[in-house]
Structure formats: structure tokens, C-alpha cells
Amino acid sequence: MLYQPKVSIIIPVYNGSNFMAEAIDAALAQTYPNCEVLVINDGSKDDGASEKIALSYGDKIRYYCKENGGVSSVLNFAFEKMTGEWFSWLSHDDLYYPEKINKQVQFLNELLAENPGINLKKITVRCATESIDKDRRVIKTPRYKAVPKHEQPIDTILNNVSNYRLSGCSFLLPSSCVKDIGGFDESIRTVSDVQYWYRLLFAGYEFYCLSQDVLVQNRSHGKQVGKTKVQLFDKELTELFIWIADTMNQNHEFSTVQNNEKLYYGFVKRRCTEAAKHVKTKYLKNKVSGFAYHVKYAALSAGYATIGSLRNIARYVFRRIYVK
Incomplete structure (x- = not known):
């Protein structure tokens, strides 16, 4: 007998009239039959445009409006309203391919067939993603092929510091995780989702990845939090990295x-000097060979600084051309 749990798709909305109808349509177009769609309006200030779009869907969705508190507060609000055994988050400016949820639930069935006693409450499933512009043109497909189907939590922790592949909208998560580790941290405005994935990892959750299946489109545009609150993003990311360490x-x-060295070099690669210094002084002091260690650090720092400068130029050009 197939495992067909109810899945709650949560769509947080803030001033989303430009893209939200596409996101809702994508959620409703899922080929998996047992879904509910929750649209949560986070106190939009767009003269009722977002609410008008949401209400036009009638009983096809469950619509709520709350005071503005940020995306973390929306997700925590949705956790109290959802009725699914699993949930998936879809930003109002992103899209799912129609088979997204179905393929992830199908994968859960494959895990159950291999091991009927597996604890699904400690498992997450994510998929590959691609980036699109405001007009839905594909502009980037991140390299997921090197991501294994399954790896130990510590490997996911270390690998994603330097090569981040934990897109929030790509996840299918057991609803029970909210009772297990709590909700999102509402005091973090820009990287609370990243912190949540690491909290799951530190709590021993097994992360599986459908690395061959591009099932999510992340839209890149100029009004995203990471682009409008750059200084806050950099500050919170540094604090998050130190917390991870x-x-x-x-x-x-x-x-x-060995793990601290990998973490250290991951921070160096990300050019997050404060976090790298924190690991070096607190966890690697007097534990590594001096000369070889410093030579390797100097070489990596110089190399990644050069690569970082080139990337910054490329990103500037990219944003000028594609992200408007």
C-alpha cells in the first residue's frame, strides 16, 4: 500500500501581487493528489492587491492575513494552521514544477520499501533548483549533480558552509519537526531558514537529495531581502557561521x-574572515602544525580573494543585466 500523507504547501506573501498568482497556480498544479495550500499575507502594504489575488482563488486555498512580522513569523503562524503530515514552503516569487511534491513523496515510498522500519519523522527530502529572472527565463542551474543522495549530517554541515545547496523551497519536511526542534527564529530577519536547516542537522535529521531532479525555480529580482538588506544579511550570516562552529x-x-579545519577553510572560501578567525583561535589553537598550516591559509586566502573579486564583478554585471 502506497504511503500518501497529506502535504501542506505554505506560501508566505508580502506585497506579492507581481508574482504570487504564479506561485499559487504552481502549488495548485501539483500532480500529487493529497495537498493543501496555505497562503499567509504578512501584513502587505499594497492597497489590498495581494489580498484581492488570494481571495480570487476561493476555497482552492486557505487564506490568512496577519500583522507584519517577517517570513519566519509567517511560517510559525502557518505551523499552527496546517494539517499536513509533511510541509513544503514556497516563496511567493518562486515556482514548483508540477511533479515536485509527487517525486518527493515517491522517494519516501522508495525508502519505506528498502527499510519498512525507517523513521520518517527524522528525514528531510530536498531537490535540485534553478534560478529564473522576473520573466521566468532560466538564468542559472546550480551544480547539484555532485550532491550525494544521502550523506551523514556532519558532511552536510561542512559541505554546505562552502558550497551552499540548501534551498528552502526545495525541502519536504515532516511536520513533527516543529514539535521536535521548534519553529523558526523570528529574531533573525535574513538567514533564519539557513539556521533552521542546520538546527535539523544538529538534531540528527537525515538529509536526502534528489540531485538529478530540478523541481524548483528560484526567482532572482531586485526586491529580495538578500539584495535590499545587504549589510544585515552579511552581519547575520557571520553570526550564523559562528553559531554553527x-x-x-x-x-x-x-x-x-579535521572537522574544524574543514569548517575553517570553508569560512575562508566564503571570505567570512570573522568566522574563520573564531574557529582558528577557539578550536584550532595549538592543534595544527604552524608552518604548513599558515602557508596553506595564505595560499587559500589569496586564491579565494582573487576568485571573490572576479565573482563580485560577475555578479554586478549579472544583476545589471538580469535582475531589475
Whole structure:
């Protein structure tokens, strides 16, 4: 007998009249039969445009409006309203391919067939994504092929520091995780989703990835939080990286010299000098060979600084051309 749990698709909306109808249509077009769609208006200030669009769908969706509090507050609000055993988050400016939920639930069935006793409450499934512009033209397909179907939590933790592949809208998550680790941290405005994935990893959740299946389109445009609140984003990302380092080292199994070296070089690669310095001084002091260590650090720093400068130029040109 097939496992066909109810899946709640949560769409947070803030001033979303430009794209939200496409997101709602994508959620309603899912080929998986057992879905509910929750649209949460986070106090939009667009003269009722977002609400008018949402209400036009009638009982096809469940619509709520709340005071503005940021996307984390929307997701936490939705957790109290959803009735699905699993949930998936869809930003109002992003899109799902029609088979997104179906393929992820199908994968859960494959896991159950291989191991009937598997604990699905400690499993997450994500997929590959691609980037589109405001007109839905594909502008970038991240390299997911190197991401294994399954890896140990510590490997996911370390690998995604330097090569981030944890797109929030790509996940299918067990609703029970909210009771297990709590909701999103509403004090974090720009990277609360990233922190949540790491909280799941540190809590021992198994992350599976359908790396060959591009099932989500992330839209890139000039009004995204990461582009409008750059300084806050950089500050919160640095704080998050330091939190990751400290949390990792509270686990005796994870707190090894080798893991801290990987974490350190990951921060260097991301050019997050404060986090790299934190790991070096707190967790690697007197634990690595001086000369070889510093030579490697100097070489990596110089190399990644050069690459970073080139990337910044490329991103500037990219945004001028595509992101308007």
C-alpha cells in the first residue's frame, strides 16, 4: 500500500501581487493528489492587491492575513494552521514544477520499501533548483549533480558552509519537526531558514537529495531581502557561521581537528574572515602544525580573494543585466 500523507504547501506573501498568482497556480498544479495550500499575507502594504489575488482563488486555498512580522513569523503562524503530515514552503516569487511534491513523496515510498522500519519523522527530502529572472527565463542551474543522495549530517554541515545547496523551497519536511526542534527564529530577519536547516542537522535529521531532479525555480529580482538588506544579511550570516562552529563543537563526535579545519577553510572560501578567525583561535589553537598550516591559509586566502573579486564583478554585471 502506497504511503500518501497529506502535504501542506505554505506560501508566505508580502506585497506579492507581481508574482504570487504564479506561485499559487504552481502549488495548485501539483500532480500529487493529497495537498493543501496555505497562503499567509504578512501584513502587505499594497492597497489590498495581494489580498484581492488570494481571495480570487476561493476555497482552492486557505487564506490568512496577519500583522507584519517577517517570513519566519509567517511560517510559525502557518505551523499552527496546517494539517499536513509533511510541509513544503514556497516563496511567493518562486515556482514548483508540477511533479515536485509527487517525486518527493515517491522517494519516501522508495525508502519505506528498502527499510519498512525507517523513521520518517527524522528525514528531510530536498531537490535540485534553478534560478529564473522576473520573466521566468532560466538564468542559472546550480551544480547539484555532485550532491550525494544521502550523506551523514556532519558532511552536510561542512559541505554546505562552502558550497551552499540548501534551498528552502526545495525541502519536504515532516511536520513533527516543529514539535521536535521548534519553529523558526523570528529574531533573525535574513538567514533564519539557513539556521533552521542546520538546527535539523544538529538534531540528527537525515538529509536526502534528489540531485538529478530540478523541481524548483528560484526567482532572482531586485526586491529580495538578500539584495535590499545587504549589510544585515552579511552581519547575520557571520553570526550564523559562528553559531554553527560553536554548536558543532558542543558535539564530541563532531568536534575533531579535521572537522574544524574543514569548517575553517570553508569560512575562508566564503571570505567570512570573522568566522574563520573564531574557529582558528577557539578550536584550532595549538592543534595544527604552524608552518604548513599558515602557508596553506595564505595560499587559500589569496586564491579565494582573487576568485571573490572576479565573482563580485560577475555578479554586478549579472544583476545589471538580469535582475531589475
